[in-house]
Amino acid sequence: MRADLYRLLRHSAVYGLAGLASRIASVLLLPFLTRALDTDGYGRIETMVALVALLVPLLRAGVATAFFRFYFEQPAGTTRDDVVRTSFWFTVVGATVGLAAGLAAAPLLAESLLGGAEHAGLVRVAFVLLAVQILYEQLTALYRVEDRSIAFVVASLANLGVTVVATLLAVFTFDGGATGALIGNATGTAVVLVVLIVNRRAALAPRLDRTLIREMNRFGLPLLPAGLAIWAIDFSDRLLLARLTDQDEVGLYAVGVKVASAMVLVQLAFRTAWPTFAYGLAESAESRRTLATVLTATVTGGCGLALTLGLLAPWLVDLLAAPAFADSEAVVAPLAFAGVLLVAYTTLSIAASRAGETARYWRVAAWGAAVNLGLNVVLIPAYGMEGAAAATVAAYLVLVVGMARLAQRLYPVPYAWRRVAGAGAVAVGLYAVGSAADPSFAGAVAIAIAYPVLLGASALPRRMWQR
Numbered sequence: 001m002r003a004d005l006y007r008l009l010r011h012s013a014v015y016g017l018a019g020l021a022s023r024i025a026s027v028l029l030l031p032f033l034t035r036a037l038d039t040d041g042y043g044r045i046e047t048m049v050a051l052v053a054l055l056v057p058l059l060r061a062g063v064a065t066a067f068f069r070f071y072f073e074q075p076a077g078t079t080r081d082d083v084v085r086t087s088f089w090f091t092v093v094g095a096t097v098g099l100a101a102g103l104a105a106a107p108l109l110a111e112s113l114l115g116g117a118e119h120a121g122l123v124r125v126a127f128v129l130l131a132v133q134i135l136y137e138q139l140t141a142l143y144r145v146e147d148r149s150i151a152f153v154v155a156s157l158a159n160l161g162v163t164v165v166a167t168l169l170a171v172f173t174f175d176g177g178a179t180g181a182l183i184g185n186a187t188g189t190a191v192v193l194v195v196l197i198v199n200r201r202a203a204l205a206p207r208l209d210r211t212l213i214r215e216m217n218r219f220g221l222p223l224l225p226a227g228l229a230i231w232a233i234d235f236s237d238r239l240l241l242a243r244l245t246d247q248d249e250v251g252l253y254a255v256g257v258k259v260a261s262a263m264v265l266v267q268l269a270f271r272t273a274w275p276t277f278a279y280g281l282a283e284s285a286e287s288r289r290t291l292a293t294v295l296t297a298t299v300t301g302g303c304g305l306a307l308t309l310g311l312l313a314p315w316l317v318d319l320l321a322a323p324a325f326a327d328s329e330a331v332v333a334p335l336a337f338a339g340v341l342l343v344a345y346t347t348l349s350i351a352a353s354r355a356g357e358t359a360r361y362w363r364v365a366a367w368g369a370a371v372n373l374g375l376n377v378v379l380i381p382a383y384g385m386e387g388a389a390a391a392t393v394a395a396y397l398v399l400v401v402g403m404a405r406l407a408q409r410l411y412p413v414p415y416a417w418r419r420v421a422g423a424g425a426v427a428v429g430l431y432a433v434g435s436a437a438d439p440s441f442a443g444a445v446a447i448a449i450a451y452p453v454l455l456g457a458s459a460l461p462r463r464m465w466q467r
Helices: 002-036 039-060 063-072 080-114 117-145 149-173 177-199 210-244 247-259 261-280 285-320 323-353 358-383 385-410 417-437 441-457
Strands: none
Touching (some): 002 149, 039 063, 039 080, 039 177, 039 210, 063 117, 063 210, 080 117, 080 210, 117 149, 117 177, 149 177, 210 247, 210 323, 210 358, 210 385, 247 323, 247 385, 285 323, 285 417, 285 441, 323 385, 323 417, 358 385, 417 441
């Protein structure tokens, strides 16, 4: 088990390096962009990012998740090359359809989501970003299944470098505003995408096996509602904030999301490494104990990071954003703790999918999405972005509880539920104390340090690895 855990940790760390660089660049750009753009402009960027995040899984359909399983378990009469080529060319079709539809509907979408048809140019750039992002994710998935995490990081860092330079040029040199910021993002992804296609051209010979596509979608499409539920919880709040309040509130919320992005980094690193790791485990009692240990370790570590981000939020926002965005600190803690719940949900869902019963996921996903959307509609008009953050936490909690019940029926694993709940309770309790006490910076750091001290005084760390 320790060897398996070390492999997961090693690949998560390498993937996390790419995510870390991306998040650092995003945070470093934050002081510039929040001063170059007002809260409305920053809000429009986030609205388009939310729309792109919704459409990427829709256009990739079931292939996005099925690719990982079918790469390791090809149907009779097919090879890994068939899976790679068919998945890529199916994705090309989806990207083309999405781009064409977006360009045609740009004025309507701008009027509906951004407050006026004059923002249609921003929508068009967002759909270009959508097309290149879909293809980029499919090609980098190939590095993931090959366990070539270093190559994945090189591609990610190259994407990051071009994106930063292009964004600075577009926003500041050419005065491109919000549209310029998205142009920079699309440019970085497009440049690296071209390099990846040239580099892997031998593996991408035209092939579209319709029988294979049907089988992959039969496996992957039942997972799509779960993916859309994650989108609804992660991004629908931006669209609803834009509709129920204004772009100013979206901009403030977006900065809170950026400050909480250290927790997003943990999610990204883990979610990138986890599918290959989990599907690659041979079936045994030991592998199930490994899954249980992963859940305990990730939740325990994630809660400590979320607690620290929440306690230090006032100083982090003051350091990273313009004064007009100071109110963003109110949503950092709930969004960071929501990230911990997402990691737990990811762990449980892939463990359950080893049983091959993905068709049942839609019920859990539907409940989570319904709770999120319902609470957003109720809470946003009264509490604005804080209501949106609360809805996010509640919805992820519903997803975790629902997936835990389903997973244990489909694929029983000896999870250490008391230890997981104990770590969460200690972290949330310490944040409540810190929030009520309104401590100084030194006091906030001291409360954060109390988390590992309290866990160290308990039996949690010593028993974590026994199962």
